[in-house]
Every structure is written in C-alpha cells, then in structure tokens.
Amino acid sequence: MNIDSITLLNWARGSGFEWALAIFIFGTLYRVLTLLMLGRKRNLAPAKSAETSAGVRTVFRRFAPAKGLFSKAPLLHIAGITFHLGFFLILFFYTPHIEALKTVLGFSWPALPNSVITATTVVTMIAMITLLIYRITDPVRRFISDGHDYFIWVISFLPLLTGYLAFNHALLPYTLMLALHILSVELLMVLLPFTRLGHFIAIFFARFYSGSDIGRKGVSS
Amino acid sequence: MNSAVKVCTHQNAIPILHEIKHALLKLAENNQATTIDLSSLPMTSQDTEQLLSTLGKGEVNVTLTSAGESTFWETQFPGVWVTQHQPHFSSKQLTYIEICLFPSLLMAQQADITDGLNRLQEIMS
Amino acid sequence: MSKQYTLMDHLQGQGITRRGFLKFCSITATMLALPPSLIPQIAKALESAKRPSVIWLSFQECTGCTESITRSHAPTIESLIFDFISLDYHHTLQAASGHAAEAAREQAMKDNEDQYILVVDGSIPTGNPGFSTIAGIDNKQMLIDTAKHAAAIVAVGTCATYGGLPHADPNPTNAVAVSDIIKDKPIINVPGCPPIPIVMTGVLAHFLTFGTIPDLDDLGRPKMFYGNSIHDRCYRRPFYEKGLFAETFDDEGAKAGWCLFKLGCKGPTTYNACATAKWNEGTSFPIEAGAPCIGCSQPDFWDNGGFYNALSQPTISIGETAAAAIAAGAVASVAASAIHKSAKAKAAKKHHTVTTDDME
Numbered sequence: 001m002n003i004d005s006i007t008l009l010n011w012a013r014g015s016g017f018e019w020a021l022a023i024f025i026f027g028t029l030y031r032v033l034t035l036l037m038l039g040r041k042r043n044l045a046p047a048k049s050a051e052t053s054a055g056v057r058t059v060f061r062r063f064a065p066a067k068g069l070f071s072k073a074p075l076l077h078i079a080g081i082t083f084h085l086g087f088f089l090i091l092f093f094y095t096p097h098i099e100a101l102k103t104v105l106g107f108s109w110p111a112l113p114n115s116v117i118t119a120t121t122v123v124t125m126i127a128m129i130t131l132l133i134y135r136i137t138d139p140v141r142r143f144i145s146d147g148h149d150y151f152i153w154v155i156s157f158l159p160l161l162t163g164y165l166a167f168n169h170a171l172l173p174y175t176l177m178l179a180l181h182i183l184s185v186e187l188l189m190v191l192l193p194f195t196r197l198g199h200f201i202a203i204f205f206a207r208f209y210s211g212s213d214i215g216r217k218g219v220s221s
Numbered sequence: 222m223n224s225a226v227k228v229c230t231h232q233n234a235i236p237i238l239h240e241i242k243h244a245l246l247k248l249a250e251n252n253q254a255t256t257i258d259l260s261s262l263p264m265t266s267q268d269t270e271q272l273l274s275t276l277g278k279g280e281v282n283v284t285l286t287s288a289g290e291s292t293f294w295e296t297q298f299p300g301v302w303v304t305q306h307q308p309h310f311s312s313k314q315l316t317y318i319e320i321c322l323f324p325s326l327l328m329a330q331q332a333d334i335t336d337g338l339n340r341l342q343e344i345m346s
Numbered sequence: 347m348s349k350q351y352t353l354m355d356h357l358q359g360q361g362i363t364r365r366g367f368l369k370f371c372s373i374t375a376t377m378l379a380l381p382p383s384l385i386p387q388i389a390k391a392l393e394s395a396k397r398p399s400v401i402w403l404s405f406q407e408c409t410g411c412t413e414s415i416t417r418s419h420a421p422t423i424e425s426l427i428f429d430f431i432s433l434d435y436h437h438t439l440q441a442a443s444g445h446a447a448e449a450a451r452e453q454a455m456k457d458n459e460d461q462y463i464l465v466v467d468g469s470i471p472t473g474n475p476g477f478s479t480i481a482g483i484d485n486k487q488m489l490i491d492t493a494k495h496a497a498a499i500v501a502v503g504t505c506a507t508y509g510g511l512p513h514a515d516p517n518p519t520n521a522v523a524v525s526d527i528i529k530d531k532p533i534i535n536v537p538g539c540p541p542i543p544i545v546m547t548g549v550l551a552h553f554l555t556f557g558t559i560p561d562l563d564d565l566g567r568p569k570m571f572y573g574n575s576i577h578d579r580c581y582r583r584p585f586y587e588k589g590l591f592a593e594t595f596d597d598e599g600a601k602a603g604w605c606l607f608k609l610g611c612k613g614p615t616t617y618n619a620c621a622t623a624k625w626n627e628g629t630s631f632p633i634e635a636g637a638p639c640i641g642c643s644q645p646d647f648w649d650n651g652g653f654y655n656a657l658s659q660p661t662i663s664i665g666e667t668a669a670a671a672i673a674a675g676a677v678a679s680v681a682a683s684a685i686h687k688s689a690k691a692k693a694a695k696k697h698h699t700v701t702t703d704d705m706e
C-alpha cells in the first residue's frame with residue numbers, strides 16, 4: 001500500500017505519538033533521576049544562611065536577565081526571551097494543542113484567541129531567525145557553535161513553521177502539512193531529553209544548585 | 222436599489238449580487254451572456270430565498286413544459302432572469318440566474334422547427 | 347451488430363423535443379458540477395452517448411450505499427436506471443435472484459464485453475473465501491471474473507474504496523479494497539459511508555456523457571466532487587478562524603452555530619461534496635445539523651481515535667504507555683547510577699594518597 005497523507009496523519013496521531021511520548025517520558029525521567037542520583041559532595045563548612053530557599057529563589061530570579069549582560073547585548077536577550085515565551089504560549093494556549101494535552105493530562109484550561117497565537121508564531125519565528133543570524137555572524141558565537149547547535153535550532157524551528165503553514169493552509173495540502181507538523185513535534189519530543197535541548201528540565205537543577213551553593217556561603221543570589 | 226441590497230443581509234447572497242452586477246455590465250457593453258448555477262454554490266435555502274427576493278419579479282413570466290416543468294421570469298432588473306427547472310428525472314428544483322437578452326432555451330430549435338414544419342405540411346396535405 | 351440504443355433515441359421515444367434535450371443538458375452540467383458554459387459540449391457528447399451497461403456487485407457491505415443511491419434526486423434512481431444507464435445486474439434492486447440473476451450477469455458481460463461498467467460496493471475478504479459468497483462464488487473470484495472485461499470500475503462506498511468497516515481494526519476477515527485486488531483496470535473511487543447519492547449518479551452520468559474517466563485525485567476520487575475539503579466549504583469556517591468553538595453539543599456556542607472542531611470535526615482533513623451537494627434532496631449536511639464531520643470518505647476513518655475527539659488529539663490511550671515509560675526510565679537510571687557509582691568507587695580505591703614524603 002502506498003502511504004497517503006491521511007494514513008501518515010493517522011500514524012502520527014497514533015503509534016507515532018505513542019512512541020514519541022514514551023521516549024520523551026523515559027528520557028526525561030532518566031536525565032532527572034541520574035542527575036539526582038549523582039548526589040553532591042557533602043559540604044562540611046557550616047552554612048552561613050539557608051541554602052534551599054536561596055536555591056529556589058535563584059530558579060525564579062534567573063528568568064530575568066542580569067542587568068549588565070542585558071545592556072551589552074539587548075537584541076540577543078530580547079530575541080531569546082521572545083522565542084522562549086512565544087514557544088511556551090503557542091504550545092500551551094492554542095486550542096488544538098490544549099485538546100491534545102487534555103488527552104495526555106486529563107484536564108484543560110482556557111485558550112488564547114487564534115489571532116494572538118498566529119501573531120505570536122510569526123514573532124517567535126522572527127526571534128529564532130534573529131538568533132540564528134546572530135549565531136552565524138558574531139565571531140565568538142560562531143566559534144563556540146557546532147553542528148549540534150544548528151541541528152537543535154532546526155528541530156525547534158520545524159514545528160513552528162509547519163504549524164504556521166498548516167494553520168494557513170499554505171504550501172502543501174492541509175492533511176499532509178498537519179501530519180508533518182505532528183511528526184516534527186514528535187521528533188522534538190524524542191530528541192528533547194537527549195540533546196542540549198535537555199536544558200528545558202536540567203536548567204532548574206543547575207539554577208538550584210548554584211543558587212543554594214552561593215546562598216550557603218551567605219551571598220544573596 | 223441600494224435599499225434592496227441592504228435587505229439582503231445573508232453572507233452568501235452578497236457576492237452573487239456582485240457577480241450579477243458584473244455580468245449585467247458585460248451584457249450592456251458587449252452583449253455577453255452569463256449563467257450562474259446556484260446549485261453548485263454553498264448556499265443555504267435562506268441564501269437563495271433572500272437572493273431571489275432581492276432580485277424580485279419583473280414583467281415577463283414563462284412556463285416551459287418539456288422534460289419536466291420549468292419556469293422563467295425576468296427580475297426587476299431587465300436582463301437578469303431566473304430559471305427554475307423541475308427536471309422530469311429529478312425531485313429537486315434547480316435554480317439558475319441568467320444574465321442575457323432572452324434565455325436561449327426558450328428560443329425555437331432548428332430540429333424542432335423542421336419537425337413542426339413536417340407536421341404542419343402533413344395536416345395541410 | 348445492431349445499432350446501439352442511444353440516450354437521444356431514448357429521450358425521443360419519450361417525445362422530448364430538441365429544446366427539452368438542451369434543458370436536459372443544462373441539468374446534466376449541474377449534476378456533473380460543470381460550469382454552464384460547457385453545455386454546448388455536453389449536448390454534443392450526449393447526442394451520440396450510449397447508455398452504458400452497468401453491473402453492480404455487492405460484497406461485504408451493509409447496503410447503505412444502495413440505500414443512498416435510491417435516494418438520489420438528480421437524477422432519481424428511476425431516471426438513472428431508465429435514462430442514463432442500463433442496470434443489468436444489482437442483486438438488491440433486481441427482481442431475479444439465484445441462478446437467474448447470475449445468468450443475467452453473465453449475459454450482460456458477454457453482450458457488452460470490454461464496454462460495461464462494474465460498480466462495486468463492499469470490501470473483499472481475503473481470509474477464508476467462505477466468509478462471503480454469492481451463488482456459491484466467493485467475492486474475490488467474482489470480482490476478478492467480472493472485472494476482467496469491464497471498461498472501468500466504480501468502487502462505491504468506503505468499504506470498496508479503502509476497506510471501510512470490515513477493514514477496521516482488528517479486520518477479522520482480512521478485508522481489502524477493490525484496488526488492492528484489481529490492478530489493471532481504471533478504478534474510480536467514490537468513497538463515503540455512504541457516498542452522497544448525487545455524487546454516485548454524477549459519476550455514472552459523467553461516463554454516459556463523455557465515456558471517459560473523470561480527473562482523479564491521489565486517492566482515486568473524482569476531483570469534481572472530492573476536490574475541496576469539507577472545511578474549505580464549511581459555512582462555520584469564520585468561527586474556526588476566530589477560534590470560537592462549541593464545547594458541548596448543547597452549550598451557547600453550539601446554539602450560536604460555532605465551529606465543531608473541539609467536538610471532533612474531521613472536516614479539515616476530509617474531502618467530499620457534502621457542504622455543497624448536501625443530503626436529503628439538498629436539505630443540509632451533518633455539520634449544518636450540528637454534528638461534527640466524522641471523515642467517512644477518508645481511508646481508515648473508523649480507526650481515527652473516536653469520532654468526537656478533536657483532530658489534534660492523539661488517538662491512543664496514554665496511560666499504559668506512560669506507565670511503561672516511567673518504569674523503564676526509573677530502572678534505566680538506577681542501573682546507570684549503580685554503574686556510575688561502582689566506577690567511582692573503583693577509581694577511589696585505586697587512588698593513593700600522596701603525602702609530602704612521596705614528593706621528596
């Protein structure tokens with residue numbers, strides 16, 4: 001049997017999603033548990049102030065960019081924040097996405113209007129392209145970038161692009177575009193825990209550890 | 222005429238009125254006829270009703286009884302005709318808007334004329 | 347060979363004039379979803395059109411397709427049978443049965459060799475041939491025999507086109523579509539569960555008029571009827587664009603006619619003529635009646651994860667998968683940590699404490 005777009009879509013919504021979800025859960029759990037089980041060396045020095053609260057504080061405080069850094073590269077910061085925020089809004093507040101998440105989580109929440117989501121998608125893609133251009137043109141960033149960085153840029157960009165095209169019924173027939181969109185998300189789910197994109201979860205540990213470390217030393221984070 | 226258009230508020234009737242306007246312009250300028258087949262358009266029955274009531278009725282009314290009954294009438298806009306077929310093989314009425322001097326289906330056909338001529342001669346002989 | 351009985355002969359026999367014939371042509375244009383500007387061409391084609399012989403085979407089906415076509419209103423089923431085609435075998439509609447019926451089929455096949463149209467509804471079981479037989483002949487054999495000298499095949503309904511309900515998971519009879527068995531004949535797929543009556547008759551009228559296969563899409567469906575998705579022609583589309591969705595079948599949104607996407611509408615991925623041709627003599631179509639499109643003209647629509655689940659929802663049950671993944675993740679990470687710890691311990695054991703004495 002030749003694969004037509006509806007069969008592809010059905011696979012993406014069925015077995016494809018099942019595998020992607022399983023790998024995503026497995027991978028994320030693996031990363032988190034191994035990270036926790038690594039343990040930390042006991043610090044024998046007496047704590048100068050509470051470390052846990054300092055760690056928690058740092059997790060949240062680092063969402064805001066450091067003042068000095070921001071003024072040095074404002075565009076980079078704005079594009080970075082826009083991309084992360086935009087991706088979050090699109091993922092969690094577009095009606096069809098909420099419907100999908102409802103199946104996994106069992107509950108739902110109100111959506112943002114479609115017009116807001118479409119606009120956010122455009123802005124998010126522009127932010128990502130800005131970041132890519134910056135990465136390529138800035139000599140230092142280019143030096144510290146390798147194939148891995150460009151690869152994860154592509155796999156993060158694809159869901160946005162295919163989703164936008166599908167919503168607008170552009171380029172390819174809707175059924176095929178929708179199938180490609182879901183597949184691109186599944187690719188992202190599979191690779192998320194195992195690439196540098198793993199920071200989606202690891203960043204909270206990193207922040208907590210460094211926050212509690214310096215908190216313990218009495219430095220306010 | 223503006224008020225008549227305002228009466229017709231349903232979404233699908235408006236673009237068809239525009240189409241009729243353009244077709245009428247073509248008829249006036251180049252004597253070019255147009256037929257719009259309403260059954261091929263995504264219209265609800267309210268759409269059709271509103272469109273027909275906006276077009277209204279003019280001064281010509283014709284009935285054709287061949288292969289089922291058909292009615293033709295000129296609307297209040299001369300040159301815009303409504304044709305409704307009740308085909309002998311169908312239970313649903315089909316509605317067309319014709320923009321022309323006179324619906325061509327009503328004109329006598331060569332074959333029918335010859336046929337009639339024969340019959341007339343037969344009677345007279 | 348005697349001169350074939352043409353449509354013109356037939357209409358003239360009914361006393362229909364040339365004018366009446368031209369009227370017939372304009373109505374045919376509507377049926378074929380062709381623009382009125384093509385009427386002269388249709389008239390020319392119909393002048394010499396011969397009513398094709400049609401053999402209709404029913405395999406694993408529910409007779410819904412036949413029920414549907416008998417509700418055709420343009421043309422009516424009577425007119426279809428008498429004006430447009432010569433229906434030589436259809437075991438539900440014909441008076442004869444048993445051996446007499448089979449004899450009629452064989453006669454029609456012989457008289458119209460390589461000329462007749464074969465219409466098939468129902469899927470074909472490829473498991474045990476005894477799963478479905480007619481007059482002692484199993485479905486697959488009858489299809490192969492009858493298709494051999496057909497000019498073309500019209501697969502009617504989702505069972506004949508893509509396997510349909512019998513093919514749905516777990517497919518106990520190993521049911522397949524006509525196109526899975528017949529590879530060397532033109533096949534026109536007219537899916538739907540059932541197909542729209544005037545789409546079925548329209549395809550046959552196209553045959554009568556032009557004697558050719560209409561333009562088909564990648565799933566073998568005539569583009570003139572399956573060229574647009576339901577969503578493309580849906581009058582609720584403005585609500586979809588705005589993101590206004592009915593949440594239940596009786597909330598304010600449902601009453602206001604909002605989009606049915608969240609209630610499982612498959613309109614965006616379903617290609618059919620429901621939104622324009624409509625059902626019940628042009629009365630309405632499911633979405634107009636407040637029911638989401640179930641996507642019945644698409645392959646495997648039964649297995650798409652529930653008619654009332656949104657198109658963006660996964661079609662599998664998550665629980666077991668998630669539990670298995672969690673278990674596997676936990677085991678793998680404990681194992682990895684154990685390996686890591688023992689490596690660390692070994693390394694520590696090998697470690698010699700270096701004192702200043704050693705350095706001297």
Ligand code: SF4
Pocket residue numbers: 576577578580581582583584586604605606607611612613614633639
């Ligand atoms: S009701 Fe269905 S076909 Fe209509 S706009 Fe909504 S999703 Fe599309």
